[in-house]
Structure formats: structure tokens, C-alpha cells
Amino acid sequence: MATPPAPAQSFGSALQQQLKRVEDYVDRVALPGVYRLPQVFEFRFVLLGFIFFYCFALTLLSLIPLNTITSESISTESRRRALTVARVLAEINEKTLRSGDYGGFRTDLILKEEGVEDAYVISKDGKIVAPPERMGNSPKEAGFVSKIKGSLREATDETAGGRFVASVPVVTFDADLQQNVPKAYAVVVYNPGNLAFDEGRAFSLFVQVLTLAVIIGFVLFFLLYRLIEFPFRLLHEQLDLSLREGRDQIDIRFNFPALQNLLTSLNSLLSRLAASSQVEQAVVGKGSRDQEVANIMQLIGYPCLLIDANFIVQRMTPSFEALTNFSAERILNQKVAEIPDPAMQQNIQHLVNQAQNNLSQIFSDHLEISGHMLTLNCQALANASGDIEYYLITVTPLADGGKEGAA
Structure with a gap:
């Protein structure tokens, strides 16, 4: 049987991939030396050097059409x-x-x-x-x-x-x-x-234009440096205030994606620090929680798989091992990507992604295992602070008794 052709990529997806390659090339090949400059010199001098170079080059090139x-x-x-x-x-x-x-x-x-x-x-x-x-x-x-x-x-x-x-x-x-x-x-x-526009006049004009450009460049340097410094100074103040007062959120109105990504990570870290300050909940949570989840897996009766927040397989019931023929030694303490069945990997990854967004709902999908069409169910388990600790995967028969698999 001939291999079906790969689905054609949309123009937007192809364009994003191409832009990603260009960005990777710029970061890895074109600009490592530029990124090195702030490590050797103070950032303000690097910025000042770029502005002076711009003023000099622009003034020199402007003499050609002039x-x-x-x-x-x-x-x-x-x-x-x-x-x-x-x-x-x-x-x-x-x-x-x-x-x-x-x-x-x-x-x-x-x-x-x-x-x-x-x-x-x-x-x-x-x-x-x-x-x-x-x-x-x-x-x-x-x-x-x-x-x-x-x-x-x-x-x-x-x-x-x-x-x-x-x-x-x-x-x-x-x-x-x-x-x-x-x-x-x-x-x-x-x-x-x-x-005639001789060399003397050209040099005199170059000096005059360069002087004006440097003056404007210093004004531009002051504005740019203050603009770059402002969000970091504000971030330092709010972070210090959050640590002293126990706040778990930092909000800086600055339309810069890289800064907003940093704020998202910092807010997540502050939330975890605030949750970890509740010592009693943290101590009770882990030890008794693990045993509680293990008991629930035994009571369910269906084959079960327990995955932690880092997508590592922590527990597996004997019935799951017998159904899939996966040895516990092979997949326990391993990433989901190490599961031998690629179709099961994809189904579990899909269910986990859905469960991350809604902790109050069970998500299901169908998968053929050992010649039978079965249902995979996923429920996210969170701790007292709302952070996901585990994903519980169960394998149950279809409601129509597996006729869908026969079809």
C-alpha cells in the first residue's frame, strides 16, 4: 500500500516555521558577538556606541547624495x-x-x-x-x-x-x-x-552635520536608556514589595512580549512561594496524598496509570500492565514519551493538555489496545493551592461493548 502524502502546510504555518529558522540563525550565527558586548562592557556604553556609530555612518553616507x-x-x-x-x-x-x-x-x-x-x-x-x-x-x-x-x-x-x-x-x-x-x-x-564642492567644503559640512547628529544622538540615547531601564527598575521595586508583603502577583503595564513572559514566570514563582509558606498544608499534602491516590487506583478496578506534573509515570496497576504488556520496570519513572505505543503516547498527551485547562472535568478518548477498542479517561489532580500534581489515566471499555473497534 502506498504511503499517503503528508498533509500540505498552510501558508501561515510555513511562514512561521521560516521565520523561526531565520530567528534561530540570527541568534546562533549572526549575533553572538553582539550579545557578548554587554557581558564585557556596561550596557549603557554599548548602547551609546551603537548610537554614535549610527550617527557617523548616516552622516558619512549622506555626503554621497549631497x-x-x-x-x-x-x-x-x-x-x-x-x-x-x-x-x-x-x-x-x-x-x-x-x-x-x-x-x-x-x-x-x-x-x-x-x-x-x-x-x-x-x-x-x-x-x-x-x-x-x-x-x-x-x-x-x-x-x-x-x-x-x-x-x-x-x-x-x-x-x-x-x-x-x-x-x-x-x-x-x-x-x-x-x-x-x-x-x-x-x-x-x-x-x-x-x-565647486571641493574636499575642504565637504569635510567642513561633514563635521557640522556630524556635530548636530551627535547632539541629537545623545538626546536619543538618554530617552532609549531611560525607556529600557524603566521596566527593570519598576520590576525590582514590585518584586521587593511582593516578597516583603507576601503578594503573589506583579503587574507592569509595558507592551513588550519578552517582559510579559518574564512577568508570567515570576508570578508563577511567587504563587508557589506563597503556597509553600503554608507549612502544614505542604507537609500533609505530599505524604498522605501519594498514598491516597494509590488507594483510589486500587479501588477503581480498571487499569490505571498515574503521571506526575512533569509527565513522568509514577504508578501503574497490575491490570494495566497485563492489558498493555508493558513491563513496570520499563516505563515507571520514565517520561510519557518512553511508552512503547506511539498511539497511546499521543492520546495521553492530548488528554493531559485538555485536563490542564479544566480540573473539574474528565476527558476521554478512544484507543485500540490488544485488538479491542477501549476508552482512555484522564482526570487532573491538584493540591490545596490549585497546582496540578498528578494526571490519573484509566482504561475502560466502550459503552457499546467494543463494537466500534470491530468496525
Whole structure:
């Protein structure tokens, strides 16, 4: 017979298992060194170190987009200024350029403008025609000149040295072509100079931003440290008060699952301490209780099994041994998981889980033993303080005489 396929896991269950694996990996592999830090250094210094590292890293990384944005802004502004100066150059010398008499060409006012390194006029064939002392020379910006030849549009470009070149065409009407044609180009070479975002400015900005970040980081450190310290300080005060006044409950309103789990364990411990303070009940409870439960098992008449609160088998009647063929030496003082029959293990575990939640009810389940369908019954037995001490398991026949097993 083919083995039936395993039931498909739900998405939520699979996701929880995957998250559990990731959490285990983080705790066992990724973060043991981090967990070690508070063992070596005081916790406040560890927290302060993390905050300072965060401030430093954030400030350093923020310079990357800042440098990019600033460089783009400087480039845009430099192109705009270079083009504006070129327009002024063309406008001032427009009459001279149109007449062709380049002796009156002036660049002195333009060269006084901050950042302007050079200003000249080139003809449509790419040669310098003004100022007169440079007439006939080829401009250094040959690549840019070759791009603007014959163009009627204003143009800007960036050279390899970080300078910006702008040109404005001076157009005249060509009677033969019946259209405007460029007669010359006013060219301006602009150097951003002190506008550039250099290393000195970057370092100065880094120091300023880091200083502000550290100030904010110290405020954040103070708030975080006080927030982390507060529940522990309150827990210490309430625990001390509970031990002195005999209280069995601690209540701290702090929405943190790890702390709430700790409070649950502490409240359970305080409840047990309060119960153990009643010496008479504790002494009478254990010795006479064991014998009382043993007598009840004998009086029941059906096969019985007694399991303590730690899920260890404490007693077993001879009839239970004869019915199941389990030797007492094999399962007494052993965990329920050591019972040879896996089906019985599961049934007992299921019944015990139900009995933990309701001490006033008997829980039952069916199980086939030695070819007969029988009923397993479970009753939780608690002490005077309400804590479960034992689980009594009995084996009884079905109400219909076992016909269900035959089916």
C-alpha cells in the first residue's frame, strides 16, 4: 500500500516555521558577538556606541547624495552664467560683428566678470576673428567649436578640466538663401572656481552635520536608556514589595512580549512561594496524598496509570500492565514519551493538555489496545493551592461493548 502524502502546510504555518529558522540563525550565527558586548562592557556604553556609530555612518553616507545634488546644481548654474555672459558679449559687440570690423571688438568688461577665463569670437569656419590680437588662431575648445558650426542655437558644454563653454550665434540675413545664417559665434569660457564642492567644503559640512547628529544622538540615547531601564527598575521595586508583603502577583503595564513572559514566570514563582509558606498544608499534602491516590487506583478496578506534573509515570496497576504488556520496570519513572505505543503516547498527551485547562472535568478518548477498542479517561489532580500534581489515566471499555473497534 502506498504511503499517503503528508498533509500540505498552510501558508501561515510555513511562514512561521521560516521565520523561526531565520530567528534561530540570527541568534546562533549572526549575533553572538553582539550579545557578548554587554557581558564585557556596561550596557549603557554599548548602547551609546551603537548610537554614535549610527550617527557617523548616516552622516558619512549622506555626503554621497549631497555631493551629487550640489555638483548638479553647480553645473546648472555655471552653464546658465556662461550662457548669460556670452549673450552679453554678443549684444555689446553686435554692431562690430555685423560690420566685420573686428578692430573695435571689446572683451575687457566681460573678462572682469568673476569666473570668466576667456572670451572671443569665432567665424563660421571655426577660426578666431576677435579680439584682433588672436585673429586666425584656433581655439583651445576645438571639440566644442566643431559641434556648433552652422548652428543657429545657443549651446553650452563642459570641458575635461571642469570648465564650461557657452556660445551665442550672431546671425545675419542671407539674401541668396533667403534665411538667417550664422556669421560668427560669441564664445565664453567659464570656470566655476570657488563654487565647486571641493574636499575642504565637504569635510567642513561633514563635521557640522556630524556635530548636530551627535547632539541629537545623545538626546536619543538618554530617552532609549531611560525607556529600557524603566521596566527593570519598576520590576525590582514590585518584586521587593511582593516578597516583603507576601503578594503573589506583579503587574507592569509595558507592551513588550519578552517582559510579559518574564512577568508570567515570576508570578508563577511567587504563587508557589506563597503556597509553600503554608507549612502544614505542604507537609500533609505530599505524604498522605501519594498514598491516597494509590488507594483510589486500587479501588477503581480498571487499569490505571498515574503521571506526575512533569509527565513522568509514577504508578501503574497490575491490570494495566497485563492489558498493555508493558513491563513496570520499563516505563515507571520514565517520561510519557518512553511508552512503547506511539498511539497511546499521543492520546495521553492530548488528554493531559485538555485536563490542564479544566480540573473539574474528565476527558476521554478512544484507543485500540490488544485488538479491542477501549476508552482512555484522564482526570487532573491538584493540591490545596490549585497546582496540578498528578494526571490519573484509566482504561475502560466502550459503552457499546467494543463494537466500534470491530468496525
